[in-house]
Amino acid sequence: xxxxxxxxxxxxxxxxxxxxxxxxxxxxxxxxxxxxxxxxxxxxxxxxxxxxxxxxxxxxxxxxxxxxxxxxxxxxxxxxxxxxxxxxxxxxxxxxxxxxxxxxxxxxxxxxxxxxxxxxxxxxxxxxxxxxxxxxxxxxxxxxxxxxxxxxxxxxxxxxxxxxxxxxxxxxxxxxxxxxxxxxxxxxxxxxxxxxxxxxxxxxxxxxxxxxxxxxxxxxxxxxxxxxxxxxxxxxxxxxxxxxxxxxxxxxxxxxxxxxxxxxxxxxxxxxxxxxxxxxxxxxxxxxxxxxxxxxxxxxxxxxxxxxxxxxxxxxxxxxxxxxxxxxxxxxxxxxxxxxxxxxxxxxxxxxxxxxxxxxxxxxxxxxxxxxxxxxxxxxxxxxxxxxxxxxxxxxxxxxxxxxxxxxxxxxxxxxxxxxxxxx
Numbered sequence: 001x002x003x004x005x006x007x008x009x010x011x012x013x014x015x016x017x018x019x020x021x022x023x024x025x026x027x028x029x030x031x032x033x034x035x036x037x038x039x040x041x042x043x044x045x046x047x048x049x050x051x052x053x054x055x056x057x058x059x060x061x062x063x064x065x066x067x068x069x070x071x072x073x074x075x076x077x078x079x080x081x082x083x084x085x086x087x088x089x090x091x092x093x094x095x096x097x098x099x100x101x102x103x104x105x106x107x108x109x110x111x112x113x114x115x116x117x118x119x120x121x122x123x124x125x126x127x128x129x130x131x132x133x134x135x136x137x138x139x140x141x142x143x144x145x146x147x148x149x150x151x152x153x154x155x156x157x158x159x160x161x162x163x164x165x166x167x168x169x170x171x172x173x174x175x176x177x178x179x180x181x182x183x184x185x186x187x188x189x190x191x192x193x194x195x196x197x198x199x200x201x202x203x204x205x206x207x208x209x210x211x212x213x214x215x216x217x218x219x220x221x222x223x224x225x226x227x228x229x230x231x232x233x234x235x236x237x238x239x240x241x242x243x244x245x246x247x248x249x250x251x252x253x254x255x256x257x258x259x260x261x262x263x264x265x266x267x268x269x270x271x272x273x274x275x276x277x278x279x280x281x282x283x284x285x286x287x288x289x290x291x292x293x294x295x296x297x298x299x300x301x302x303x304x305x306x307x308x309x310x311x312x313x314x315x316x317x318x319x320x321x322x323x324x325x326x327x328x329x330x331x332x333x334x335x336x337x338x339x340x341x342x343x344x345x346x347x348x349x350x351x352x353x354x355x356x357x358x359x360x361x362x363x364x365x366x367x368x369x370x371x372x373x374x375x376x377x378x379x380x381x382x383x384x385x386x387x388x389x390x391x392x393x394x395x396x397x398x399x400x401x402x403x404x405x406x407x408x409x410x411x412x413x414x415x416x417x418x419x420x421x422x423x424x
Contacts, residue, residue, distance in 0.1 A: 005071055007078055008137070009099055009122040010146045017055060017069070017080040025082055026057035030100040031066070031124075033133055034093045048171060050124070050131040051096065052088050063088055071126050099133070102176065107208070108136065109175040111192050114200040116177075116207050121145055123168065136174060139167030177208060177216050194224055202231035214243040226255035229264075237264050242272065250279035257332075258284070259304040259412070262291035299383060300376035302413070303397045303406035309337040312346055312364035316357045331411075335394040337404055338363045344402045347371035350393060373398050376405045383413050 009031070016024045032052035053066045065086040072079045090096060097103070099122055107116045120142030123135045137145075175192040193201055193216065205213050205228065217225060217240050229237060229252060241249050241264065253261045253276060265273040265288065273292075277285045287305050294300035308328060310319050323333060336354060338346045347367035357366045372386060373396045386395055387410060394409045 003128065005073055005078075005126045006134075007071065007073075007124055007126070008142075008145060009104060009124060010142075011078055012071070012080065013100055015078070015080060017053075017082050020081060020083055025085070026055045026062075028053060028080060029056055029061070030054040030098045031131075032063070032090065032093070032096050032098055034096045036093065036095045046172075048133040050133075051093055052090070054098070063090065066131065071131070097176065103136070107177060107212075108169075109177055109193060109196075109204055110138075110169050111173045111175060111195065112169075114196060114204070116204055117169070133171050135168040135170045137168055141167075177204075177212050194220065198224070198227035199231045201228050202236075206233060206236045210239060210243070214240060218244060218248065222251050222255050225252045229253075230256060230260050234264075234267055238267055241268065241276070246275055246279050250276055253288075254280055254284045257304045257306050258287040258291055259302070259306075259406075261288045262301075266292060294376070297380055298376065299374050299378045299380055299397055299408060300405065302380055302383070303376065303408045304332075304412070305406045306332040307335075307337055307396075307404065307407045308333060309339045309343070309404060310363060312338050312340060312362065312367070314363050315359065316354060316361055316363065316366065317359035319354065319363060320359075331409070334409065335392075335396075335407065337396060337407070338367050339404065343404070345371075345373060345396060345398045345404050348394070348396050371396070374408070375399065383408060387413055 012028055013030070015028050017026060017028055019025055030053070031050045032054070033048040034051045035046050035048045037046050050066050052063050053069060055062050055064060062085070064082070065088045068082060068084040068086060070081040070083070072081060103119055103122060106119055108119055109115070110117050117138040119136045119138060121137035122133060123137060125132055125134050173192075177193075193204075196204070201224075205216055208216060213236065217228065220228060229240065232240065253264075261284075265276060268276075277288060280288070291301065291303070291305070306329070308323070308326065310322070314322075319336070323336075333351055335348050335350055337348055340346055346364070347369070348371055349363065349367055353366070372390050372392065374382065374386060376397050376399055383395060386392065392410075394407045395413075396404065397406045397408060399405050
């Protein structure tokens with residue numbers, strides 16, 4: 001066997017495989033790759049190795065151990081030699097998939113490009129250590145190769161000193177998402193998709209078919225799934241929520257801000273929303289129920305209950321230390337709330353103002369007097385005017401007893417204005 005032979009899946013599929021003495025035994029239908037990291041190399045990029053081959057022998061369809069196969073190049077053509085035929089089962093490997101059935105012509109995620117692409121061909125290499133997948137071909141060249149026109153067209157283009165554009169993506173930089181076969185065993189290692197920003201991942205998930213959309217979302221851990229669910233368009237959110245088990249969805253919703261959950265549940269039918277609320281932890285469920293009680297036109301329907309309040313007697317240094325201990329989400333700490341001894345609202349301080357303040361001073365000394373607030377039962381229309389006039393990153397929401405109910409952040413105000421403009 002040659003030390004290294006590089007080939008494309010399209011050059012092998014449908015071809016005959018032979019015995020060592022040249023007798024045709026059958027046709028190659030597909031290759032099974034194992035994506036399990038080698039022992040001691042769990043942190044290294046996985047090199048997917050061909051472990052089995054699906055063949056047609058007469059009327060039979062068999063799955064054979066690929067370790068007894070060799071690929072040889074002969075006069076620019078490839079010959080597949082089978083030294084011995086050993087039947088195997090897919091269950092022999094814990095993390096495998098078929099290349100032709102599950103990757104070829106399917107959509108994958110280009111991790112670096114943060115987009116879906118179609119696989120036109122698959123580049124592979126056979127070396128003494130085994131046969132491995134190197135990259136996927138998503139360019140025009142791969143498409144032409146599949147139909148046998150790459151060489152004739154390139155010969156014509158050579159006259160004009162032009163090459164067929166080729167585009168390859170290394171296997172390390174892709175994530176397979178378009179699974180047509182429900183029996184595929186997904187990787188037990190962290191998904192490469194988890195490295196993407198939630199908004200990028202949401203865009204990708206929205207472009208998938210419904211089955212793949214649900215499968216990809218279900219593969220995410222709860223924290224990532226919560227971030228992605230927030231970024232999805234309402235129609236995709238509803239599909240995800242209705243497609244997954246109630247227990248799984250409830251666990252994800254508990255990781256989301258209560259106002260985002262309330263908006264999502266408000267778009268579901270009452271029976272489904274109540275089912276999810278019953279499954280959620282009591283504290284999280286009660287927060288969401290309180291927000292759902294506000295009619296859409298009131299400020300309370302737009303606020304979040306994720307805010308941080310501190311006593312006016314605390315120093316700036318102690319406040320910053322406490323914030324570090326709490327480790328809040330950055331989006332929830334753009335503004336802190338200052339309260340008196342009986343937890344009544346006194347003022348709000350932007351995080352930037354807090355950071356540059358004298359560490360020894362008390363919050364009561366640096367806060368603005370007569371701070372701007374809004375009542376939870378005020379009309380939403382009044383929010384935009386407040387933010388524009390006072391340049392506030394977040395507006396504290398209080399009740400008639402000056403107790404804090406929540407805050408409305410700039411992002412939610414903008415989203416509300418845009419959504420209303422779309423419906424006009």
